[in-house]
Amino acid sequence: MESQWIFNLLLVLQFVMLIAVSIWAFRLSKRVAQMKRHHTEVEASQKKHVQVLASGSIGMGRRLVAIEKKLNLAVEKQSEILSKEGGVSYNRAMELLEMGATIDDLVSKCGLIRAEAELISLLKQESKRNSDYH
Numbered sequence: 001m002e003s004q005w006i007f008n009l010l011l012v013l014q015f016v017m018l019i020a021v022s023i024w025a026f027r028l029s030k031r032v033a034q035m036k037r038h039h040t041e042v043e044a045s046q047k048k049h050v051q052v053l054a055s056g057s058i059g060m061g062r063r064l065v066a067i068e069k070k071l072n073l074a075v076e077k078q079s080e081i082l083s084k085e086g087g088v089s090y091n092r093a094m095e096l097l098e099m100g101a102t103i104d105d106l107v108s109k110c111g112l113i114r115a116e117a118e119l120i121s122l123l124k125q126e127s128k129r130n131s132d133y134h
Contacts (some may be wrong), residue, residue, distance in 0.1 A: 089110055090110075093120050104117075
């Protein structure tokens with residue numbers, strides 16, 4: 001009888017341990033499922049952030065390309081203008097001013113408009129003043 005009692009006690013202990021392990025496994029599976037959901041949410045959030053950054057980078061790249069094209073056009077136009085204005089030489093005008101030329105001389109000999117000639121004359125005078133002070 002005593003062996004029957006010990007056997008029943010062991011059987012009950014095994015049953016209790018089985019229930020405890022089952023409860024622990026159930027809680028663990030809930031925790032794993034919760035962690036999977038959290039991981040999925042974090043991954044989706046990170047994907048959205050990457051998409052936003054990628055689209056922003058693409059947009060900035062397109063704008064940069066457009067600005068670069070505009071800059072290249074401006075440089076080409078400037079080169080065309082400078083090559084068309086081959087007769088206009090600001091360096092020549094400065095040289096003539098150093099030799100004592102007047103604004104009218106600059107207009108006639110360098111092909112400058114009067115306002116350009118006056119501006120170059122003023123710049124030359126200012127340059128002289130600054131060099132005299134130093």
